[in-house]
Each structure stands twice: as C-alpha cells, then as structure tokens.
Amino acid sequence: QQGCDPFAQTQRSKLQHRRARINQQINKEMRMRAGAENLFRATSNHKVKETVALELSYVNSNLQLLKEELEELNSSVDVYQNDSESISVPMIPLGLKETKELDLLVPLKDFISEHYGEEGILFEKEIKEFMELRQAMRTPSRNEAGLELLMEYYNQLYFFDSRFFPPNKSLGVFFHWYDSLTGVPSHQRALAFEKGSVLFNIGALHTQIGARQDRASLPGLNQAIDAFQKAAGAFNYLKENFSNAPSLDMSASSLNMLVRLMVAQVQECVFEKMTLLSAQHDFLTRLQLAQEAARVEDVYSLVHQTMTQAHVKDYVPFSWTTMVHVKSEHFKALSHYFAAIALCDCPAASDAVLPEQEKAFVQFHVTMPEGPSLRLLLQDPEERRKLGKAHLKKAIMKHEEAMRIHGLCKILRKMDILQEVLSFAHKRSLSKYSEIDHEEDFFETGDAPDVHPKTHQKPEIKSPNFSQVKVTDIFHRLGPLSVFSAKNKWYPARRVHLMRGENGFGFTLRGDSPVLIAGVIPGGCAAEAGLKEGDYIISVNGKDCKWSKHAEVVQLLKSTGEEGVEIIVITLQGSEGPKAVDKKAAAMSSGSGLLKSNKENSRKSLMNSKSASTLLVWSKKSKRSKKSTYGVPFTAVGDNEAMY
DSSP: OOOTTTTTHHHHHHHHHHHHHHHHHHHHHHHHHHHHHHHHOOOOOHHHHHHHHHHHHHHHEEEEEEHHHHHHHHGGGGGOOOOOOSOOOOOOOOOOOBBBOOOOEEEEEEHIIIIOOOGGGGGGHHHHHHHHHHHHSSSSSSSSSHHHHHHHHHHHHHHHHHHHOOOTOOOOOEEEEEOTTTOOOEEEEEEHHHHHHHHHHHHHHHHHHHHOTTTTTHHHHHHHHHHHHHHHHHHHHHHHHHHOOOSSSSSHHHHHHHHHHHHHHHHHHHHHHHHHHOOOOOOOHHHHHHHHHHHHHHHHHHHHHHHHHHHTTTSHHHHHHHHHHHHHHHHOOOOHHHHHHHHSOOOOOOOTTTHHHHHHHTTTTTSSSSSHHHHHHHHHHHHHHHHHHHHHOOOOOOHHHHHHHHHTTTHHOOOOOHHHHHHHHHHHHHHHHHHHHHHTSSSSOOOOOBBOOOOOOOOOOOOHHHHSSSSSSSGGGGGGHHHHHSOBBBOOOOEEEEEEEETTTTTTEOOSSSEEEEEOOOOOOHHHHOOTTTTEEEEEEEOTTTTTHHHHHHHHHTTOOOOOOEEEEETTTTTOSSOOOOGOOOOOOOOSSSSOOHHHTTOOOOOOSSSSSSSSSOOOOOOSSOOTTTTTTTTTTTTTTEEO
C-alpha cells in the first residue's frame, strides 16, 4: 500500500509539511521550557535564577509565535476548497494529525521469541510489511484510496493488539502523535492512543474530501454531504469509544464541537441543494427555502456557542469561531430575505390555493406577525408588501452584522470568496428593499418575527463502516488468534511419538485450527505416550497443523505406518484438567496504559478461524461453532467429536 508521495509539492502537502515543521519546533521549545523550569526550581543562586527567567520568557514568546503560525495554517481553509469557477461559501476542513516514525523490528522480534517461542528473525518480512503500512498511512491521498489505507491500518491494529499486547505488560514502544490544532506532542504506550489518532485522521480526511467538492453541481453536493456525515460519524465514534486521550483535539469537548461543526456543514449543503433544485419560484418553495436557511442559522449558532465555551475557546482557531459566527448571521439574513421574496414576488393567494398557503404560513414564523388576520394578509398585496419590507429590513441588518464580524478577523479578510458571497447577498437585499420601498410609505416598518427553522433532510451521523475494508492478519503465520494471542500463555511444546494400537490411537479429537484432543482413553496408546485432554495438535510428522482443518489432521494421522507418528502438542496454561472451560471461546480484550478503549475492546470477539487468511469480522457474538466443555466423558462422543 502506498501513501501519496510525501515530496509531491501540492498546496495541501506544502501545508502539511509546514505543519510537521512547526510541530517539531514546538516540541523542541517545550523540552527547553521544561528543562529551564526544572533548573529555576532547583537553583538557589540568584544570578542563575535571573538568567533562567529571561530564557523562559524568550522560550514562551517563541512558543506563542509558533502557536500563531500554526493557527494561521489551520485557518488556510481555501487550500482545501475546490478549483471551480462558481462561488460557494468555504467549508472548514481539518489538518491531519502528524506522527513520528516507529521502529518495531527489535521489540516485535523479542516478543515473538519470548512469548510465542518462535524464531523472531523468521518474522522479519511480516514486521517490515506492518511498518511499511504504518509509514504509508502517514501520508494518505485525499480520496477514497487514502481513506481505505487508513481504514486498512486501523483494522490491522485489531490483530496487532491481540498478538502483541498482553493485558498486564507493555510492548515498551511509545506512540507519538501531535495535536491537530496546537501541534503539542503527546506519547503513550497504549495502542488505543494509536487507534484513536488513526480514527481522528479518518474523520479529518473526510472533512478535506467534503471541502474540496464542487458544490455548484448536484453530484458534488451529495458527495460533500456524505463526506461531512462520515466525518461526524468518525468523531462521534471516537468520542464514545475512547476516553482519557492525552491530546486536546481528542478530548470529549473538542470532539463534541467537531461533530456539531460537521452536522452544521451538512445542513448548509442541504440548503445549497435545495436552492439548486428549486426551479419553481412559487410561494411555498420560497417559504421552504427561508425555513431551511433558518435551520442552518440554528445549527451554526449552536456550534458558535460550543466554540466559545471556556475549555474550547482558547484552543479553536479564532478564524473558525469567526467564520461560524459569520455564517449564523448570514443564514439568518437569508431566511428573512427568502421570506420577503415569498411575500413580495409571488401573487396574492387566490381562493383555490388559500387553504394550502394558510396551512404553510401558520407554522412559518416563530411568533405570529402583528396586524391583520392570516387570510387578509395572504390575499392583500399591500399587507404582503408591508410584512415583506419588515423582513428585508431585518435581512439587511443581519447582512451588515455578518460583514462587520467578518471584518474583525485578519485571516478571514484575506479570504476573497467569503467577502464576495457576503457582499453579493447584502446588495441583493438592498436592491429588493429599494424596489418595494414607496416614497409615500408613511407607516413605521414593523419588526418581522423570526422564521421557524425546519429542514426536509436531517443530517445523519454515519459511523465508520470498518468491515468495508477487508484485511488479512499480517502475522497469521503465528497461528489462529483463538489460541496464539498475547493474552494466552502455554507450556513449552511437547514432542510425542505415538504408535497406533488395536483400538486406534485412543483419543478423541474436536474442532479445527488448531485441532484439540478432547478426551484420552485411560491405558490407551495416547495416554501412554503422555498426551492429555486439552492438548492442541500443532504439528504432525513435521507438518505445521496450527491452521489445519479437523479432516486434514485425521488424514495425516491415518496415513501413518507401523513406525508410528511424531506429533507436537501444546497445552494452554490454566486449561488443564477435565473441568476447564474451552479457552477457545474466550473473548479478546486489552487496554494497557492511560487511554483505555473499553467499549472498543468489548465489541471485539473471537473469529471462527476458517482459513489461513482470517478476515476481520466485527461482531458482538463469538462465532465459534464447535464449542463445548471438556467435562464430557470420552465415551460420550459429541456430534462434532470423533474417536481415533
């Protein structure tokens, strides 16, 4: 699997390179600060204290400058937009989290020889393949292939976790990741931190794909809606399944804000879709557009509220908060504009359409407008013009407020496209106002009530579908996970020479991958050779049988001649004795370190190892079909056991 070329100087990769460079500088400055603070606390020499205090102020101002530079990078939303000629409001995408390279060769080789009793050097190919996959996922391309690459690595981590992370011991490897918005580095030994960071990048990549769509076309809009819904799903899944993340971007409050931001961007696309599809300029369509715009304003107000909360405010780029605020004012203005257009540009209601219009208009405003009855309002052009004028007055005020807030942010002022959208909408409302404003109007223009928010397409939070990317366990040569996992321990393998007696070998076999000795006849050949109930057959006459089916092992045993058969068996620790429960049905779980992905782990189950290339299956139930306990006497052979 390939990531995109890290040296390809596209606008986006230049941005990501600058982000990586700033991340490293922030890391260096933070280390210097920590050292200086320790020295300041430790020394009693007044002169040294003064020098260190000066150094600290220098480091802190450096950090502030780097933080501002990174904020400007995170605000470069225009780089992620599409190149089409049409004007559409920019969307907010996220930059990917950066990570350091990871050398797993020595720790994994050591673990394989120590835990699995295999030659670590024989698994170098697999270890390198895993490291190459990790390296590739650091630079995913901004399309479906990039998402698949991240998803493949995420799914591979399921196996990696089960193979190399025992419940009470760490692999001794640190996973380093930088915060997406502040560049502050974090590291943990827990694999859950690696998983969570990859999941964050899946969400971030969806935001970039959504932002680059050409939203002037219907297919582009549908793809943008899909991408932002999937981004919301990834951040929501991360929030619900991973806790105690060491970096701010993965804290519950940040993820909550990101989910809301993505939902608002979906709602904005839904509004754009409706304006694109509404060919008719009839009264009801325009009322719908006004309510749709009010709904967008509603969700952006909620995002703005979330972004200005105490623990999120200092962390979110100012340009994001400003853009969200601008959008909430802009869409409020649009809701009033479309209300005015519906009232002023559409003919007064005839008796035939009056009931339908009355029904729509009764739920249109948050509070009923003052003045004449609904029926009179809808049938009298002059009354319609009065209310329309009041709506336009409010629209113009809101447009001006949006432009004022936009002017407060230096970064947004550079964004021509947003400026264009705002001033176009403002001019459109002004010209409509002057068109319906009569010189002889002596009445005071009233205050129009707000439009009731309503949408015809509710945003959907689409959780990641991990099963769409099928992966093969890179380390499947270690044997079926049901037995050969980091959680299980077994006694050293025993080599047993077995002769066939008059009544066969004298044992009962059950299951496959690997085949289990379910019962041993006292005094039989197997018992004399030292085989025990609960042993797993992993080799017959030198042939590896870890992945072999029941029938294959039986065939190998039957084809032995008078010289007997050489088999290698292992016994799981804690599974000795007839009362022990079948270990194969034990569910996998892990969670070392601070970041515990409990819910994530609890949904893992053992997979029925059907083939040498086990596919990843997420399911709540254990799929092991051949499951029973050892307590059955060997004579009562079950329907999935056979005596040999």
